[in-house]
Amino acid sequence: MTVRIATRADEAKIMALCRDLHTENALLPMSEDRVRETLDRAFANDGGIIGVIGDVGEPLRGMIFVTIGQLWYSNEWVLEELFSYVPPEHRRSTYAQDLIDFAKRQADELRLKLMIGILSNERTEAKVRLYTRKLGPPAGAYFVYGGKTGEPHVRQ
Numbered sequence: 001m002t003v004r005i006a007t008r009a010d011e012a013k014i015m016a017l018c019r020d021l022h023t024e025n026a027l028l029p030m031s032e033d034r035v036r037e038t039l040d041r042a043f044a045n046d047g048g049i050i051g052v053i054g055d056v057g058e059p060l061r062g063m064i065f066v067t068i069g070q071l072w073y074s075n076e077w078v079l080e081e082l083f084s085y086v087p088p089e090h091r092r093s094t095y096a097q098d099l100i101d102f103a104k105r106q107a108d109e110l111r112l113k114l115m116i117g118i119l120s121n122e123r124t125e126a127k128v129r130l131y132t133r134k135l136g137p138p139a140g141a142y143f144v145y146g147g148k149t150g151e152p153h154v155r156q
Contacts, residue, residue, distance in 0.1 A: 003102035006050035006063070008043045013060045014050065015039070021085040025149050038082065041067065048082075051102040053095050062086040064099040066106055066114070079107045081116040100134045117142065 006014060015035065022030040041048035042065065053062040064084040068077055081103055086095045100116070107114035116135065128138065 003051040003053055003062075003064070003098050006042065006052045007056070009056050010050075010052055010060065011036075011039065011043065013054075014052065014063060017060055017063055017085055017087065018083075020087060021083060023150075027144060027147055027149050027151075038065075049106055051099060051106075053086075053090075053098060061090045061093070062095040062099050064103055066103050068110070068112065077112055079103070079110060079112040079114045081114070084116070096130060097134060100131070104135075 015032070018035050018039075019030070038048070039050070040046075042050040047069075048065060048067040051064045051066075052060050054060040062085065065082040066079050067082055069080045070077055084096070084099050084103075086093070086099070103114055103116060114135075116131070132138065
């Protein structure tokens with residue numbers, strides 16, 4: 001399945017997947033306003049690109065968001081993955097691999113290094129194996145003290 005660049009017409013379906021992603025894997029409570037502001041960067045072509053699997057108007061089978069940014073110690077630009085998500089009903093497919101390949105193509109076209117990672121306490125080892133096959137050996141690890149991804153969040 002081809003990954004295409006999302007448009008504003010995909011916003012409602014992307015938001016629905018963001019809610020699912022948050023429920024499954026988030027560390028902190030979700031701010032829908034903050035999510036919409038972040039998505040707007042891609043829709044406004046302001047340093048972000050969302051790749052989606054699925055035709056306009058049909059359910060989306062996966063999504064990935066990459067953004068152009070800078071590390072705290074450099075003036076050079078990198079392409080950073082903010083999220084990648086394939087709904088459970090589509091996980092026995094190549095969609096996760098297709099999304100990684102999309103991000104790699106974007107990095108190649110922009111001539112930027114790609115920073116992509118996994119922040120999850122569910123099926124982490126399998127995800128690391130997939131990313132290692134597609135991207136090479138990992139360059140570190142994330143650790144969370146005082147929490148776990150996918151825990152219920154209480155709104156305050």
